[in-house]
Amino acid sequence: MAREITKIGVIGLGTMGAGIVEVCARSGFEVVGIEMDAEAVERGREHLETSTSRAVSRGKMTEEDQKALLDRVTTSDDLAALAECGLVVEAVPEQIELKREVFGKLDDIVAEDAILATNTSSLSVTDIATATRHPSRVIGLHFFNPAPVQKLVEIIATVITAPDVLEDVRALAGRLGKEPVVVGDQAGFIANRLLLAYLNRAVAMYENKYASREDIDAAMVLGCGLPMGPLALLDLIGLDVVYAVLDTIYKEGRDKLHAPAPMLKHMISAGLLGRKTGRGFYTYEGKGSGKVVDDASTPKASLDGASLRPIGKVGVAGSGTMAMGIVEVFAKAGYDTTFVARSEAKAEAALAKLAKSLDKGVQRGKLSQEARDEALGHVIASHSLDDLSDVDIVVEAIAEELDIKQAMFENLDEICKSGAILATTTSSLPVIQVAMATNRPGDVIGMHFFNPAQVMKLVEVVTTVSTSADVVDTVTDLCGKIGKRAVNCADRSGFIVNSLLFPYLNDAIKMLEAHYATTDDIDLAMKAGCGYPMGPFELLDTVGLDVSLAIEKELYLEFRERGFAPAPLLEHLVKAGYLGRKTRRGFRTYA
Missing domain, CATH: 1.10.1040.10 (N-(1-d-carboxylethyl)-l-norvaline Dehydrogenase; domain 2)
Structure with missing residues (x-):
């Protein structure tokens, strides 16, 4: 028979603990919040009042509902106040000995059938459970920050967690309006194990000066649709928190990918913990502020126009989905664009698809009829590479096979005029190997658009050891002129996005x-x-x-x-x- 839980205790009233109190009180439970002393209790109460007042100001809660919620919450600095709670959630700092101490004390306070839950994000729930005389009633209940907003809770069942405890906590999560996932006791559980390995790789990328912090973050936001870039997210979470969780995961599995990047340790030693200290990977207006201000690492002013090669005519080698998306982007930006297909029939079919895509833009109100006609007027369909002889830049968008691309660049090298830029849209192949198929590797660069090119704002501009500086500047500037955000990186497999994204996907598999x-x-x-x-x-x-x-x-x-x-x-x-x-x-x- 399921437990009838009406009163919930929360130990620890920091940001996370106060959020858990709010979640439980919003769902109609009586809640007892516990902190170590009267001053900490008052701070916790202020967290709760500030959060609920914000909800009132945003129209997500009435003042009456706020008052009723706060009336359901009592606070104390005495663990004995938890005696009547059917569930106690521990949310103290992520230190195993501290958590074990708390759980050891609860045995003599709560009823024998009360459930004890830890909000740990990475520590062994089993280790915490063995600090009690009844480890079978201990479970992990990992909320995500901010707890009142985030829907996910990870429920961690140990090998000794009683089945009825698991079922009661799963049911409770539903009553709290959360979406639960049940997993075993493995460091990092699901979300942190996958997320923090990805964040760690981003730190290593920045540490090795592969790309700027702004470009790494922009690449993952614009290329993958993530809510925040990895370095900005690290600053939000706190570098010390991330380091501690990574270290725990690494010690369990000894996987090098979870070994905290050395830069993290150095920044923590220097007190650069992120937003909470006013400085991490970025510099903020003040402690706790989310407003980024310029610092010594902020990118300087725009490019000097004198160093740019003139771009008037554009060529695109290919007529597939990506190629025609790129053609559409350039044509809409007012560039005369010639694309080359493998046959006259394929060229005509691709041109028809382009016209259809532009028509859809008109129908959806995103493009005027005049703009549609003007864009189409900039496009020339061809089935001969020789028609690219007078263009200022060629963007290759053919099959992702090195030998095919190398053959294409040999042809472009012979056909295109001196000074023309030769760009490849490869997403993972070495650009230098493509460049060395030509007699002018200094003119070759990577220009990786994302699919669909008409929609996605990101272009990875990939520089090889041979690419001329004016080619990099010209392509970076050109991206801005066609409405894209260029991110600059060196010629390394996967560039920015794929080298961060696909190891994460592999970890999930x-x-x-x-x-x-x-x-x-x-x-x-x-x-x-x-x-x-x-x-x-x-x-x-x-x-x-x-x-x-x-x-x-x-x-x-x-x-x-x-x-x-x-x-x-x-x-x-x-x-x-x-x-x-x-x-x-x-x-x-x-x-």
């Missing part, structure tokens, strides 16, 4: 492979817990498992990092022909 969680729970954890627009398996099926495997192989060959080796499950699905949505079966089956 390994988690599934280990039977730690289901595809649905992993996807839910990353969407509801981290604000991702798609879960990893939704994204893999959309991108295509074959494409994903090819990129992961490239990353592994480049970095030779054991953790980057493609998960065997991914390889098996590709061999079976289960490639995702395009074959109606991947990690999920589609109608």
